[in-house]
Amino acid sequence: MEPNYTQAERYYQAQKRVKEIRGFYEHLTVYVLCNPIVIVVNYMVSPGYLWYIWSVMGWGIAIILHGLKAFNLPPFFNKKWEERKIREILEKEKTQRLESHGN
Structure with a gap:
């Protein structure tokens, strides 16, 4: 049952989707730029314990979920x-x- 949208409503929905996708790419960019810093700080401060893995993995899961939502691919x-x-x-x-x- 597909709703019958007017041209303005379709434009609004498309604009909203573009903002969601852009938000995902911004989030991904911050992830890619910040994690090397986190890794370097980990090796400088406490090289015996690699805690950066938790940051990379946790944030990585958030990135995956954000991407699934932004591209309308949620599995549930x-x-x-x-x-x-x-x-x-x-x-x-x-x-x-x-x-x-x-x-």
Whole structure:
């Protein structure tokens, strides 16, 4: 069920998507520029314990999730899931209303 958007609405949606994608690329750029600094600081301050791995991995997971969202590729909680959940909730409410009126 595809909504019938006007030209202005389609433009707004496209503009919103471009901002999301741009935000992802900005986040990725900061990740690429900052992590070498974190690695150098780790080796200068405490070369015996490589704690930078936690920063790189944690932030890397955030980058992956951000990319999935920006490019509409989430493996879960996508539009189909949302629509299915809405129908499920509405059906549950309808059933509860019918049961309460029947008693």
